[in-house]
Amino acid sequence: MRIRTFHEEDRPALRELATRAAQGSPTETLWGHPESEAQIYLEPYMDHEPESLFLAEADGVLVGYLTGCVDTAVFPSETRRIEDAIRTHRLILRPGPAAFFARSALDAAGAALRRAPTAGEIHDQRWPAHLHINVAPEGRGTGAADGLMDQWFERLRSLGSPGCHLQTVVENTRAVRFFERMGFTPHGPAPVVPGMRYLGGRVHQRTMVRSC
Template structure:
């Protein structure tokens, strides 16, 4: 297994890996439109911070990736990226995305009435960096995920970052266990993710933090 940084020639293979690696997980899709979801959670990292994007490769095949950002405050916000994707891909005119946004609005309204916390980004100087990681099913247990995280931690130390955070789902228990094993601890409440469902049920955001 080889861990290396992203190259522009990896773009197509990485986009294909992102779709394949997420299959079957609680975070497989938001609204069933892979192109717009990649425009939010993958392409900005390729375009804006490729030096923090690490790939796990074996025999010339990409098997995992970690997208990172050393300063969340300087990166386009998730809300801004979603708004751009909605406009660029005309998601309001697409059936599945439109249904997701309608359900999301209802969920958010209900949560507000119940005073239930909802998912959102955090901005805390103790953990300014953030990451996303995904590994193909056949590469799980091979050390690919550990290798990606080790390179990410080295990157953070090289820039003098005090720490990083990530956001996963409470319902993604395998991911939560992995992050705990690599030194992350839960932070804040388990917040409702408006609109999102897994196996027909609502899901909840789990924010986790780690100091460098």
């Protein structure tokens, strides 16, 4: 297993890996349009902070990746990235995404009536960095995920970062257990993620934090 940094020529293989690695998980897709979801959750990291993007490679094939951001405050916000993707891909004219956004609006309205929080980004200088990690089935149990996390925290320590946060979902129990093993602890409530469904039920955001 080789852990290395991202290179520009890795873009096509990384896009393919991102789709393949997410299959079957609660966060496999938001609205069933991989191109727009990659524009939100993958391409900004290749464009804005490639030095914080690490790849796991086995026999020359990518099997995992970690996208990181050292300072969330200066990174394009998730809201902005979603808005850009909606415009670029005209998602409100596509049946799948349009249904997701309608369901999301209903979920948000219901939460507002109950005065309950909904999922969203956090900005806390105790944990300014954030990450996303994904490993394909053939890379699991090989040390790829551990190696990616080790490389990421080595980078954060070298830059003097105080800590890192991440956001997964409660329903992804395998991911939550892995992050706990990596030293992350739950932080804050577990609000509904508007619009998302998994096995017919609502999905809840789990924020986790770790000091460097």
